[in-house]
Amino acid sequence: xxxxxxxxxxxxxxxxxxxxxxxxxxxxxxxxxxxxxxxxxxxxxxxxxxxxxxxxxxxxxxxxxxxxxxxxxxxxxxxxxxxxxxxxxxxxxxxxxxxxxxxxxxxxxxxxxxxxxxxxxxxxxxxxxxxxxxxxxxxxxxxxxxxxxxxxxxxxxxxxxxxxxxxxxxxxxxxxxxxxxxxxxxxxxxxxxxxxxxxxxxxxxxxxxxxxxxxxxxxxxxxxxxxxxxxxxxxxxxxxxxxxxxxxxxxxxxxxxxxxxxxxxxxxxxxxxxxxxx
Amino acid sequence: xxxxxxxxxxxxxxxxxxxxxxxxxxxxxxxxxxxxxxxxxxxxxxxxxxxxxxxxxxxxxxxxxxxxxxxxxxxxxxxxxxxxxxxxxxxxxxxxxxxxxxxxxxxxxxxxxxxxxxxxxxxxxxxxxxxxxxxxxxxxxxxxxxxxxxxxxxxxxxxxxxxxxxxxxxxxxxxxxxxxxxxxxxxxxxxxxxxxxxxxxxxxxxxxxxxxxxxxxxxxxxxxxxxxxxxxxxxxxxxxxxxxxxx
Numbered sequence: 243x244x245x246x247x248x249x250x251x252x253x254x255x256x257x258x259x260x261x262x263x264x265x266x267x268x269x270x271x272x273x274x275x276x277x278x279x280x281x282x283x284x285x286x287x288x289x290x291x292x293x294x295x296x297x298x299x300x301x302x303x304x305x306x307x308x309x310x311x312x313x314x315x316x317x318x319x320x321x322x323x324x325x326x327x328x329x330x331x332x333x334x335x336x337x338x339x340x341x342x343x344x345x346x347x348x349x350x351x352x353x354x355x356x357x358x359x360x361x362x363x364x365x366x367x368x369x370x371x372x373x374x375x376x377x378x379x380x381x382x383x384x385x386x387x388x389x390x391x392x393x394x395x396x397x398x399x400x401x402x403x404x405x406x407x408x409x410x411x412x413x414x415x416x417x418x419x420x421x422x423x424x425x426x427x428x429x430x431x432x433x434x435x436x437x438x439x440x441x442x443x444x445x446x447x448x449x450x451x452x453x454x455x456x457x458x459x460x461x462x463x464x465x466x467x468x469x470x471x472x473x474x475x476x477x478x479x480x481x482x483x484x485x486x487x488x489x490x491x492x493x494x495x496x497x498x499x500x501x502x503x504x505x506x507x508x509x510x511x512x513x514x515x516x517x518x519x520x
Numbered sequence: 521x522x523x524x525x526x527x528x529x530x531x532x533x534x535x536x537x538x539x540x541x542x543x544x545x546x547x548x549x550x551x552x553x554x555x556x557x558x559x560x561x562x563x564x565x566x567x568x569x570x571x572x573x574x575x576x577x578x579x580x581x582x583x584x585x586x587x588x589x590x591x592x593x594x595x596x597x598x599x600x601x602x603x604x605x606x607x608x609x610x611x612x613x614x615x616x617x618x619x620x621x622x623x624x625x626x627x628x629x630x631x632x633x634x635x636x637x638x639x640x641x642x643x644x645x646x647x648x649x650x651x652x653x654x655x656x657x658x659x660x661x662x663x664x665x666x667x668x669x670x671x672x673x674x675x676x677x678x679x680x681x682x683x684x685x686x687x688x689x690x691x692x693x694x695x696x697x698x699x700x701x702x703x704x705x706x707x708x709x710x711x712x713x714x715x716x717x718x719x720x721x722x723x724x725x726x727x728x729x730x731x732x733x734x735x736x737x738x739x740x741x742x743x744x745x746x747x748x749x750x751x752x753x754x755x756x757x758x759x760x761x762x763x764x765x766x767x
Contacts, residue, residue: 281635281636339595350528352525
């Protein structure tokens with residue numbers, strides 16, 4: 243069985259490097275939507291990476307918290323990809339992004355209520371039935387203080403896990419960004435997060451809003467992981483032990499070697515803890 | 521939830537100032553910008569030649585106008601852009617650039633070909649091994665990665681020069697053009713074909729036998745010589761197999 247340590251988000255620019263790279267605990271994650279129903283060289287590269295490394299499929303568009311039914315084509319494509327690639331992890335977000343038959347390319351917020359809890363759980367059940375395994379649900383970044391919440395996000399995620407048997411993906415950059423933007427405590431969020439449900443951790447960079455500066459942070463994935471986010475990682479794994487931990491970089495992509503050095507930092511932080519067997 | 525979503529989307533995409541309390545928070549602009557930017561960037565990735573020809577500012581303006589009338593249908597953004605050629609043709613400030621819709625169609629055909637399912641190509645030698653009767657009664661099945669397009673303007677010449685990084689001849693000859701994109705192995709290739717060859721491929725794709733396809737192309741007034749064109753199309757990897765008698 244592969245031991246998942248620190249992994250990297252994989253972009254097409256780095257396919258060749260990823261196939262040939264060797265490092266303890268290394269794994270890769272891709273956005274599932276970029277490979278649904280895809281053949282040709284892109285699919286061949288993904289299969290080549292999968293032959294050499296554990297792989298994680300990260301969804302961004304299933305709209306689990308949306309009122310509309312899940313998109314049948316996307317779900318069927320995901321199920322086929324899971325069957326073909328046997329990924330170590332499959333994940334999605336606690337957000338919505340579909341309305342009126344259209345896709346809004348973002349992870350949109352919603353009031354966490356009894357009604358939306360039932361909706362999300364039904365959708366998670368549907369996904370897990372379709373792919374035949376548990377998925378991990380990620381906490382998104384927040385930019386608004388919404389009215390009408392009946393649940394705090396940590397409690398909401400815990401309830402989804404208990405009802406559906408899904409696991410959770412703790413995105414520590416999102417925790418920090420959301421805490422700054424909504425005036426809450428990132429440490430408190432991390433301390434209360436149900437560690438027993440966490441199957442994966444995400445780390446990424448963020449930037450300040452050009453107009454509002456450090457009062458509004460944007461989950462931009464275009465910079466190295468910030469020191470404050472590394473501190474959140476240390477805080478969580480000290481309490482809960484290590485988890486498969488991913489460095490995400492989706493824009494301003496540096497050389498593969500630069501990302502591998504950042505990944506080494508994560509690997510060293512995880513290494514002194516007990517390793518997790520996936 | 522539906523009511524909340526509806527008001528959220530109206531505030532995201534609406535032209536007027538948002539009125540709901542949360543939509544006036546500064547963070548709301550992050551969602552508005554991310555949705556619009558995400559869709560525009562996906563289009564820019566899918567039609568890179570249109571992007572290069574227009575430049576950043578004009579492309580962003582045209583793409584933003586397209587996004588507002590046609591959001592992506594689902595999260596597979598590599599497929600986003602259907603309808604863009606028609607939109608560009610009807611866009612008031614771009615309608616004068618009459619090759620632009622064709623260039624957009626070629627960009628979209630390239631990405632479709634790039635992402636299409638793998639399949640073997642029908643070899644010329646396999647077809648030459650058939651009797652004339654077997655060939656004429658058979659149904660030639662286009663390769664999943666084959667795309668053919670025809671234009672009343674020299675859109676293919678402009679597109680291929682941009683893609684190949686070559687300078688265009690000046691002045692550009694005004695003529696109709698047809699093009700074939702294929703991906704028998706590895707990367708997508710392209711070549712000019714004539715209108716009859718494009719019509720023949722379309723007829724084959726509709727499930728007609730070779731004989732019927734030939735007849736429909738000639739009936740439509742397109743010049744077409746099977747003995748000359750079929751080897752060219754086979755060599756390009758335009759077909760994946762030939763099926764037997766029509767069902």
